[in-house]
Amino acid sequence: MCSFGKIVFAAGILFGGVVISQAKEEGTSDSPLTPEKRQEWHTLLAGSHYVAIAKAYADYMIEHGRDTYGKVHSPLFVTVLDRKTGKVLDNRGQAFYPHIVTKPYAPGLRRDQKMRPQDRTYAGANPLEDLALYGLLYRLSEHTGDKHYAADADASIAWFLAHAQSSATGLYAWGSHMYWDVLKDQPVYASTGSPIGGYGGHEYSYVWPYWDQNLGALKRFAYGLWNHQISDQGTCYWNKDLIQLSEIAPRLANLKTRVPNPRVLIAGDDRAKFGITVQALDEVRKAGITQVSVETRVRATGR
16 A cells, blocks of 8 residues: 555646655554545545646645744745655755665766755755746646646746845845755855855746746846856856856866876857867866867757
8 A cells, every 4th residue: 555655746746746754663654634534645646637636736735735833924835745744854954864775966076965954945046946836836737727737837836936026136036055944034055054055046948938927037137147147247057056167177186186197178159258168178178188079059048
């Protein structure tokens, strides 16, 4: 028999909200759902009623997955929930699964790394990473005729666009390295839990399709990208992380200490001057790295 926890996890993977659980003994669940509701979930999953599963998942997120934490409650959807309790995770910077060892995702990089306590949206909202959830809510309104799904998505998006934009840069607390912390009621860097700074910074990792809800925010964001993340203004991207050109040399030196025979790919973009690409190539040669390629096709800026 599938437990309630497994059912929510499956729906979360399919439809956009990441719902995970910390280890607990069976029978000690503090789930917000009644036994009858949990049985309904089991029946839906067992019968492969996919539309019904999607609807049940959306209903659960609307009822239990909102920002009811901290001093300021909002219509935001949280990105990660404990599937046993239906609550946001709060581990105070400790690893959630210290017993899990993962394989490195690149040779010589973080070998036998355990699940990171940082660089993940464990205790907050990150709409840019949860586009599938918002898409599901809008699609359910179209499919069922029930407008409250779209209304809940609208409310969450409107609040985020109005409150999570930096007054200093115009950028948002979203992407891989930043999020809105629902416990602290503020934007934070995922690596430090601080609004001051941390690894990576703002990362526009997907195209945000809902700017029509706040055109003023879109204008400020566009200026923010131009002023802070356009690569022909003395900056470039190391993988997807925005850095200053002066950081290329020390990063290359660090790469050589970690990887026996490093390989480097240099790519320009549609906003970068070619001279920047040549400058990066010069730094690679100075570092003594011989395996280097220069991509000839033009990418969109920031990718």
